[in-house]
Amino acid sequence: MGANEKFAAIRKGLLEFAILKIVSSDKVYVADMLQRLADTDFATQEGTLYPLLSRMRREGLLDYEWRESDAGPPRKYYRLTAAGRAQLGELNDYWKYVNTTLNQLGR
Amino acid sequence: MQKVVGINLNGRAYHVEEPGYDALVAYLDRAGTRLSDSPDRAEVLADLEQAIAEKCDRLLGPHKTVVAGGEIDRILAEMGPVDAGDGETAAGAADADAKTAARDGAGPAKRLYQIREGAMISGVCAGFAAYLNVDVTIVRIVFVLLAILTKGAALFFYGVLMFVIPYAQTSEERAAASGRPFTAQELIEQAKRNYADFRTNPKWKRHWRRQQIEWQRRFRNATAPHGWNAGASYASQIWVSATAPFFGLINAALALALVFALYSLTTTRAVFGVPLPADVPLWAGFVIVFGLYQLIATPFITAHRAAANPGTPGIFVWVSPVTNIVWLAAIGYSMWYGYHHVPAVHDAIDTVIATLRHTAAEMQER
Secondary structure, eight states: OOHHHHHHHHHHHHHHHHHHHHHHHSOEEHHHHHHHHHTSTTOOOHHHHHHHHHHHHHTTSEEEEEEOOSSSSOEEEEEEOHHHHHHHHHHHHHHHHHHHHHHHHTO | OOOEEEEEETTEEEEEEHHHHHHHHHHHHHHHHHTTTOTTHHHHHHHHHHHHHHHHHHHOBTTBOEEOHHHHHHHHHHHOOOOOOTTOOTTTTSOHHHHHHHHTOSSOOOOOOBOOTTOSSSSHHHHHHHHHTSOHHHHHHHHHHHHHHTTTHHHHHHHHHHHHSOBOOSHHHHHHTTSSOOOHHHHHHHHHHHHHHHHSHHHHHHHHHHHHHHHHHHHHHHHSOOSOOTTSOHHHHHHHHHHHHHHHHHHHHHHHHHHHHHHHHHHHSEETTEEOOTTSOHHHHHHHHHHHHHHHHHHHHHHHHHHHOTTSOHHHHHHHHHHHHHHHHHHHHHHHHHHHHOHHHHHHHHHHHHHHHHHHHHHHHO
């Protein structure tokens, strides 16, 4: 198994974290999310993103509102709920903790 | 030039080339299957449709109103395989069937399928036979009895089952045909899906076309004699080998008579000396001759086919010769009756005999 394949699981696990971060900054549309992720290691596709967003909404982390668009039908714009914001805070803390642990283990 | 299909993506109409349409249907079907366990299934499918629609919008303009097949392929590649989440990778979720099979736990997997192999109509009986682990002939007899007792309601039921029960298409499914239980929930899901297929016309048409091709294939198999029925009982095999040449000969004679009748109808407007009435057009004469040929020859052809067809269950091999003997007796009696009581028939038969003698004499002279 190559390094890249091993990290795929990590990236996958962190995708939710990445989305929480993106959504925390502003109300965003899926195409914008994909755009933001496209240049990163978390680049993903609609086929993955939509099921994930639906699940996160069901878990109460995200919410969306319909907004009219100039071209075509109204679009879903996602934003964080209070629970989502709380979870993002927890994730941030946990990420720092994991980082510290890994750094300490390396010594 | 490509055929174009009109589709509705989340409430908006698009025109897509047929291969692209097929790819779309396959993609959304797969997505639906992978999301079958997800409570968000409907929502995600609507989201996906809208995303596809927006990608189509980007390609279309005032001078381009149709999305090409290749463009759909590119759009679907961009969308990526649908990942049901729940900690699985897209590849891991690839086979939803395998997943449900694993979930249903150990023990022999058993579920109800329609089975094409050895099917007479659509494979419902064959599927039940595999599921109940009994001989398909028994299921068929029970079904025919039910059809008679219920005055045909069972036939309607069969038609419904044709839509409801999925086909065993892969070898795993065929194995499972005598395995996993078929739950009521799945039955309803399947019915809904098939009904949706029925409503989106092109797909239903394709299903129908596939059904027809299947019937044609089976008809060809049934009409081409290839060896004896290995599954039939010893006695019926003997009966078959004794009667098949006999029926074959009769068929050949009838076919010759048809050719001769058509030839004499075109050249002399008469068949075996019986002239076509002046007010009957020639084409009607052809129809009458063909009709009579069908009437007389069909039982013999069926009998010959039954004798030579290895797919026919043993009982039919027995039944059709019996009906044939009755048929033969009926024709013989009506010919005898006509010969003695109806002058026209008397003359016609005499003419046939005379013609045959004449032809035989001519052939001898050569």
